[in-house]
Amino acid sequence: MDVVVDLSYLVASVLFILGIRGLTHPRTAVRGNLLGASGMLIAVITTLLDSQVFGSGLGSLGFILAGIALGGGIGATLAIRIQMTAMPEMVALLNAFGGGASAFVAGAVLVDTAIPGAQALVATVASGIIGSVTFWGSLVAFDKLRGLLLPDAPVTFPGQQVLNGILALVALGFGAWLVVDPSATGAYLAIVAIASILGILLTIPIGGADMPVAIALLNSYSGLAAASTGFVLSNNILIITGSLVGASGIILTRIMCKAMNRSLINVLVGAIGAENEDAADADTIYEGRIKRTSAEEVAMLLDTAKRVVIVPGYGLAVSQAQHQLRDLASLLETRGVEVEYAIHPVAGRMPGHMNVLLAEADVDYDQLKEMDVINPSFGQTDVSIVIGANDIVNPDARTNPKSPIAGMPILDVDKSTSVVVIKRSLSPGFAGIPNPLFAADNTLMLFGDGKQAILELLAAVQENA
């Protein structure tokens, strides 16, 4: 029977990897996801039929089925009900539950086992710490994304890093105690409590635009927590799968950091822009050089355009204008205009946020271009429309070595013949710095709410027919 169990787990692991491989192309992605899900089904059924579980009596089986029914019901409801614009929150919640489950399992095993081995104990401590940090850190991220209790902006106080360091050391201290004296289950509670506070403190200094990094990192933690739990149980499939997810999260984290030209440490310490507030600077840049435009004027501009590139940012998600934007793009296309979307890796609040948003609005994925692919083509672009984006199109990153975002790769919209920026006001983006793009000679500002502005633009373009 054990051989059968091991074999099934192996099959499940292979299915997980094949599933992720499916995600390397949108055409195979749906099938890949189904492969992953069937791997999970095999793993669950195998465990259910495992003598240890199946032989434990009808009561236990009842509990298991009840738990699966309850969790499955909640999970399905969330998955069906959640709005596409709220996907960052959904991912944050899923990260939280993954971390929480690991911390619970490690605790459950600890109180169950008479004398656990040293390796299992170290893994228990790791599960407790990583799991709790992931759970609470992700809940803070969720809260910030929803704008419930905590502000979107970084929350910092003096000595924050020192306090975090001390908390981590204290948690490890309790961990050492638990490894030496496995009967001290109270130590595990202390570990979980301290790690919970640590998770909250580590995430509150992370501001809105840094969220993609935080979400990717917490994603990685949830995998590492599962892997540690695998070591607690000496269960290979948990170790393999957890490590896979951990690796995936780390890879994404690295991509996000590179896209901002910042180190991970720099993002985690947070609070970019806090000291860069310089109102006078903004005045000298913008003074008398901002050209305000109207929907009619932009429509005339689009009338003669052959190639239009749309640059979406988080503001698009906030104003939920993705459908109207797609309508505008389709209308332009019927008139023979070539329309593409330029997607910056950190646009939005999580990796891939803009792609999901535009896919929901039925935008063909071939039109969604990565930064490196589309940047060389801005020189041949007649009109670039920037909607709800700021720092990712700030030419200061390229030209001003003193800028806090110096060296960050940006979308070179300023190289197109005309730039239309749709924005509520001249207020700075997340980095808290003025954007010389808004004052450039070829830039027109269309002030207003994203959705409203696009609707007006749509009407104006239709009238020009």
Next chain:
Amino acid sequence: MLAVFVGFEVITKVPPLLHTPLMSGSNAISGITIIGAMLSVSSSNQLTVILGFAALVLATINVVGGFMVTNRMLSMFKKRD
């Protein structure tokens, strides 16, 4: 170990286009903790059963919610021809 290496190779090939589904999908997979939770629930120790049950519910939300929402997202990525 080999699996992780292969996985690493595969993950680096996922295009930015699909980064969000990669996260939600890998999230679902990390719900593999569900197995540990099931083992705990079948214990004879009452406290273990309670903790295991909590883990089971959370892990199942992860698995079911993760795969379903990923499927929903992926089915939106279409190509018009």
